[in-house]
Amino acid sequence: MSTPVIEITGLHYRYDKSDAVHGLNLKVMPGRCHGLLGRNGSGKTTTMKCLLSLLRPQQGSVRLFGLDPAKDEVAVKKRLAYVPDYVGFYPWMSVQETLDFFASFRDRWNDRTEKDLLERFQLDPKKKVTALSKGQRTQLALITAICPEPELLILDEPTSGLDPIVRREFIETVIGAYQDADPANRTILVSTHLIAEFEGLIDEFTLIDAGRDVLTLTTDAARERYQRIHARFTDAAAVPDIANVISSRKNGRNLEVVVNGELDRVMNQLRQLRPEELRQESLSLEETFTAVLSTKKDRQ
Amino acid sequence: MNALLKKELRLVLPISLGVLGLVCVAYQLGFGGFKGSNLVALLLMGIVGVSSLGYGKELEHQTLDLQLTIPVSRRRIWATKLIAQVVAVLPLLALLNVSMRSEGPSVPTSEKEFDPIVLWPAFACSSVSLFTWKLRSMIAGAAVGALTSLVWFGIAEPALWTRLAHQIPGTIAHQSGETIRGLISSALVIFLCAFHYRSWMHGEIRGRMTAESGIHNWSLAREGGGSHRRRPLLNLIFKELRLQKPAIFVAMACIAFSLVTYACRGLFPEGGTETY
Numbered sequence: 327m328s329t330p331v332i333e334i335t336g337l338h339y340r341y342d343k344s345d346a347v348h349g350l351n352l353k354v355m356p357g358r359c360h361g362l363l364g365r366n367g368s369g370k371t372t373t374m375k376c377l378l379s380l381l382r383p384q385q386g387s388v389r390l391f392g393l394d395p396a397k398d399e400v401a402v403k404k405r406l407a408y409v410p411d412y413v414g415f416y417p418w419m420s421v422q423e424t425l426d427f428f429a430s431f432r433d434r435w436n437d438r439t440e441k442d443l444l445e446r447f448q449l450d451p452k453k454k455v456t457a458l459s460k461g462q463r464t465q466l467a468l469i470t471a472i473c474p475e476p477e478l479l480i481l482d483e484p485t486s487g488l489d490p491i492v493r494r495e496f497i498e499t500v501i502g503a504y505q506d507a508d509p510a511n512r513t514i515l516v517s518t519h520l521i522a523e524f525e526g527l528i529d530e531f532t533l534i535d536a537g538r539d540v541l542t543l544t545t546d547a548a549r550e551r552y553q554r555i556h557a558r559f560t561d562a563a564a565v566p567d568i569a570n571v572i573s574s575r576k577n578g579r580n581l582e583v584v585v586n587g588e589l590d591r592v593m594n595q596l597r598q599l600r601p602e603e604l605r606q607e608s609l610s611l612e613e614t615f616t617a618v619l620s621t622k623k624d625r626q
Numbered sequence: 627m628n629a630l631l632k633k634e635l636r637l638v639l640p641i642s643l644g645v646l647g648l649v650c651v652a653y654q655l656g657f658g659g660f661k662g663s664n665l666v667a668l669l670l671m672g673i674v675g676v677s678s679l680g681y682g683k684e685l686e687h688q689t690l691d692l693q694l695t696i697p698v699s700r701r702r703i704w705a706t707k708l709i710a711q712v713v714a715v716l717p718l719l720a721l722l723n724v725s726m727r728s729e730g731p732s733v734p735t736s737e738k739e740f741d742p743i744v745l746w747p748a749f750a751c752s753s754v755s756l757f758t759w760k761l762r763s764m765i766a767g768a769a770v771g772a773l774t775s776l777v778w779f780g781i782a783e784p785a786l787w788t789r790l791a792h793q794i795p796g797t798i799a800h801q802s803g804e805t806i807r808g809l810i811s812s813a814l815v816i817f818l819c820a821f822h823y824r825s826w827m828h829g830e831i832r833g834r835m836t837a838e839s840g841i842h843n844w845s846l847a848r849e850g851g852g853s854h855r856r857r858p859l860l861n862l863i864f865k866e867l868r869l870q871k872p873a874i875f876v877a878m879a880c881i882a883f884s885l886v887t888y889a890c891r892g893l894f895p896e897g898g899t900e901t902y
Binding site for chain 1: 629637674692698699
């Protein structure tokens with residue numbers, strides 16, 4: 327059995343008096359693209375910073391490639407690359423000088439990928455980084471992360487500031503190509519709000535809320551479990567109330583029910599009422615995210 | 627030269643050389659002798675400012691996170707920063723030493739007692755903590771500063787090492803009485819320097835004043851519903867003071883140190899009589 331690339335157990339981190347992360351558990355196996363999804367302030371960035379030893383957790387353990395990132399610092403860092411949500415570079419450097427600076431610390435650096443990405447992102451190598459827009463700085467950070475071909479890519483809101491065209495291209499082509507080059511060994515951990523755009527890329531995800539992991543599933547399992555049922559009846563009065571589901575919404579003769587793993591029960595219940603129309607569909611990742619967190623909120 | 631050291635020197639040297647140039651220009655313009663004058667304050671400001679650049683600039687450019695994730699150990703990053711800091715501070719220290727020796731009889735000579743001025747770079751280098759606010763950084767910075775200055779003055783005065791062991795407690799205690807004014811004024815200089823540098827770092831002086839500048843989550847701003855919004859100037863002052871909390875601490879520590887050592891002067895044999 328292979329060693330998890332990322333293993334977090336019982337992580338606690340507190341800023342002054344408020345808990346940012348409270349007992350988080352996370353495991354990511356090699357070759358997976360794992361999404362870290364959550365609302366603003368849920369603890370995603372804090373989790374990533376604890377992972378990278380940028381913050382020291384008060385409790386819990388963090389392992390990268392089976393190693394302690396605080397003790398085996400260099401060994402861990404050699405195998406990963408990180409793109410933070412806000413990217414800063416040294417202002418006196420140009421794009422090329424910045425790439426050369428970061429390349430000097432790496433054992434491996436793919437010059438062809440660098441050239442290809444500079445062309446694709448239309449970045450002028452001679453331009454000073456102070457003259458770059460926020461999106462362009464993100465693109466430069468992505469190049470510095472991808473060119474060393476690390477085993478683990480940690481991306482915190484990587485598409486923040488990118489225009490829609492570049493965003494799509496980045497997700498489909500750049501990240502997709504990065505992982506496809508060595509699918510068994512290249513792992514991605516990405517935190518994002520743009521869940522719909524990353525849906526095609528993410529193999530599995532963890533929903534974080536209030537510093538805790540609420541749900542961890544593969545995307546296939548999520549699609550099987552979280553389903554939406556549409557039913558239309560002959561008469562509005564015939565539309566039933568369905569209990570023990572995530573949500574149930576009536577609209578005249580129509581009924582829309584979102585279920586969590588209770589598809590057969592609800593479908594049988596509705597079939598007995600002989601609706602005019604009955605169909606089911608899987609929720610998208612974004613809808614699952616909304617549904618799960620809404621349910622959690624209702625329960626509180 | 628490796629890329630990390632080159633980057634660190636690029637961060638700190640330009641400003642260090644700029645301060646050096648400024649002091650030389652000021653001297654040429656006739657600000658008078660270096661000792662006990664505005665130029666000493668200027669040099670001290672320069673030392674303090676330069677000492678804080680290594681971490682301050684990283685925070686300003688928000689490059690710290692990215693730097694800490696490249697495959698270089700933190701120890702090496704820290705060591706490189708200290709090397710660059712020492713290189714940047716040495717010219718200013720040299721100017722301070724040379725200028726004091728170029729003055730009249732009141733300047734310490736090889737016959738004179740240990741001059742506590744050598745410890746000022748220790749306070750200056752400990753200003754690293756103004757931005758990191760970590761005790762370890764403060765101790766490390768003070769140690770580096772003390773070592774730098776002792777090495778420098780030790781080279782200039784080889785007999786200094788033997789005298790130190792016997793003279794430091796008494797000299798500091800008795801000279802503190804004479805240097806309270808100097809210590810307080812230097813502490814205020816450190817505070818003002820850090821105040822202005824941090825304000826600059828946070829973009830206020832550059833003119834990026836936003837509506838948020840008066841609305842910070844400081845304890846003052848928490849009182850009452852919207853009461854803090856009706857006191858913009860006061861909020862601004864309190865916010866700046868809050869930003870300078872570490873600098874204020876250092877300044878208060880300097881004043882406390884001088885007062886305590888002056889109060890304890892009776893416990894030590896009479897040290898140097900140097901008037902500062």
